[in-house]
Amino acid sequence: MRVVCIAEKNSIAKAVSGILGGGRCTRRDSPHKYIKNYDFSFDFPFAGLSNVTMTSVAGHLTGLDLDPAHAWGKCPIPTVFEAPIVDTRTKDQQKIADNIRKESRNADYVMIWTDCDREGEYIGWEIVQTSLQANRSLQGRVFRAVFSHLEARHILQAARNPQRLDQRAVDAVRTRMEIDLRSGVAFTRFLTELLGSKIERDSNGKKKQRPVISYGTCQFPTLGFVVDRYERIRRFVPETFWYLQISIANGSETTSFQWDRGHLFDRLTVAVLYEMCVKSADLKAEVVDVKSKPTSKWRPLPLTTVELQKNCSRFFKMSAKTSLDAAEKLYQKGFISYPRTETDTFPNNMNLEALVEQQTSDSRWSTYAQNLLSGNGTNKFRWPRSGKHDDKAHPPIYPIVSCGQSLDNEAEKKVYEYVTRHFLACCSEDSKGHSTTITLKWGPEKFTASGIVVLERNFLDIYHWMKWETTKELPHLEIGQEVELATHVMKDGTTSPPNQMTESELILLMDANGIGTDATIAEHIEKIQQREYIKKKKVNKQTYLIPTSLGIALVHGFEAIGLEDSFAKPFLRRQMEVDLKLICDGNKNKNDVVNEIITKYQEYYGLTSRNQNKLIDVYNNIKSIM
Known part of the structure; x- marks a missing residue:
């Protein structure tokens, strides 16, 4: 028997063949200089002792595009929503496909060793379609290895327990690719033709050619988060607040107690409460609660x-x-x-x-x-x-x-x-300590102080980025005890705007709102930087993400049209991710999801086209003030 195994990357093929071949394998070149073929023997449960060739792809084996009749400039933009879609290959992908067809021609079985996620299932499906072009008898004789790392015992277990490709996951990826292609092509062409030459002129010769103003179903919500934070800061109006604070002696130092009300924005109300406390209690406060209990700082969850x-x-x-x-x-x-x-x-x-x-x-x-x-x-x-x-x-x-x-x-x-x-x-113990909280009553108002003593650092000794320190020791007090105040003051403060967006905050927002996957979040952030919708700005030791005038204009332009919830907000993309999961679970089919979402995009395109002057006006207004 002859078995052809195909991994997602050459490095994986090399590692797996070394394990399955017991270190006894020979290497051959392929038409692609970075893809190698590894020959060895292995005893598979579905084929017995077999001659094996292990090779690889380099990510996706095909791409999606519209047919040539619907290339840029050859058709009205709205027709791309219903244009035929064709599979494409780059020159490198063609060389890799040639190698797979050649190796599959005399194969009895194919075993897929792509990554075990949705994208890996789809790449596995692309490989199978290519193998079948050379050898139709492989139909139904395809297996896939389920593995998550390259430790030898794990790889051997994966080879001895083959599974089948998940066609529902393949359909989900194909659905996402078609929606992203049609919507991306339509709105990228529209925005580039509408604003590209104007942005080129406004650059004063810095841009050598007309820039592409791209749209993506994940790009725009990602941009929307950054612009939203920027606008919250820009529109922020500081407010003055007032609060009370007291302290008592603690040896040679003092311990401050914070007002249970936090702070109030009405100076007169705080002044009246302060006067009531002074008149009714003078410098005396009563201990009304003392809570002392063990506490823990939890170790982190396993890493995603x-x-x-x-x-x-x-x-x-x-x-x-x-x-x-x-x-x-x-x-x-x-x-x-x-x-x-x-x-x-x-x-x-x-x-x-x-x-x-x-x-x-x-x-x-x-x-x-x-x-x-x-x-x-x-x-x-x-x-x-x-x-x-x-x-x-x-x-x-x-x-x-x-x-x-x-x-x-x-x-x-x-x-x-x-x-x-x-x-x-x-894999460690939680950090353990003891917390104490003391509440004082001064007149009608209550004030609280808290302290922690760290008793066992445990995981903190290895995870030094997380801080949990012993605070200043609280005085030893009992309920009902009367204490004399060292200070009592009425203070004021001013509210502060949030900071600009950091990349770690943006990642959290994208994850929480279903924008992209764990594997693509980084790509979307990188893309809106490349398109110059946002830029990085370093302030002291922190780096922030700041929207450019173009990024702000795109978000506000679609808001002016009435598409803020569909484009710069996460709702549409989040719903698509829900639909993709339903496809994976067998509760929706690919065609229904594609038709439903593409119909929405056709409506959005019509609305945008009718109101395109609003996009230009917003861009001009933003450009004039930045």
Whole structure:
């Protein structure tokens, strides 16, 4: 028997063939210089001992486009919503397809080794269609390996427990691709023809050619979040507030108590309350409540892609794209598990202690890992907390083996260190302490002070980005005790605007609103920077995302037309993601979802076309004041 195995990347093909071939495989070139063919023998359950060729693609094997009759400038824009769609290939994709057809021609079976997510299912389907072009007898003789990392036992288990491709996931991806293509082409052509030449003239020669003003179903809601924050700041009007504060002696220092009402915006009301307290109690306050209890700082949940991107942005000032690219490289090198996952719960059958054991050889955290396993001290190995998300495809992100000092790339070093520290923190005890809260009553008003004593740091010793410190010790008081005030004052303050958007905040907003997937969030942020809808601005040590005049004009232009809820807000894209999940679950079919959403976009296009002067007016107004 002959089995052809096809992975999503050459690095995966090389790693898997080395494992399945037991280190005994030969390498052949393919028509594509970066794609190799690896030959070896393996005993598959569906084929027995077989001659195997393992090769790969380089991501998607095909693209989607409109037929040539509907190319830019060859048809009225509205016709793209119903134009025929054709599969396309670049020159590199054609070389890879030629290799797959050649290797499949005499094959008895094909086994797909693409990533186990929706996109991976679709790429697997593209591979199958290409194989069938060369060998129709492969119909029904296709299997797929289910795997999430490149550890040898895991890969062998995947090879011995083959599954089938999920056609519903394929349909969901095809649905999203068709909707994105039709809507993107229509509105990109419209916006570019309407505003492109004007923006080129306004650039005073800085732009050498007419810019493309692109539209994307994820790009615009992402831009909308940044513009919304910018406008909240621009329109912010500071307000003065007033509040009361008291303090009592605590040895040689004082302890401040905060007003339970927080603050009020009516000065007269606060002044009356202050006067009532002074007249009725003078400098005396009564202890009305003392609460003292154990407290904990919870260790982090198992690591997801969004959390990885958000925290690498916060801790290392690393863009979402850079952190995900580094994680992909670490996965391909076999150092970490698959980095594109929504799952924050480890499956019960995983041997996490063995993964901790792998880290005892790294001097940066060897002592910590050894103490976890030995149980010395208060910090013992504990099974990680379970979150609420499970994509049923991949476990959370975790380190497979110790990389020691073998990494040269700085981004990869930082991402690997973060993944490892996060994993060890997940497998640790929560940090434990003791909290005390004291409430005083001064006249008719109540005031509170709180303090924490950290007793066991535990996971905080490895996860040093998270802070939880012992506060200043509170005085020892009892309920009913009368205390003398050291100070009592009425103060004022002013409300402050929010800060501009950071990338970590934007990632959280996109994730919470279903804009993009854990795997594509970074791409959408990168795209609106490339299109010059937003720019980065560094203030002190923090980097913020600021909308450009073009970005602001696009959002406000569609608001003026009446499409703010459809374009710059997340509602339309979020509903599409719901529909895609229904397709995956078998509760909706591809054609119904495509027709329903494309019909909406046809209506939006008609409204935009009739009101195009509003887009121009808004652009001119924004440009004149920025």
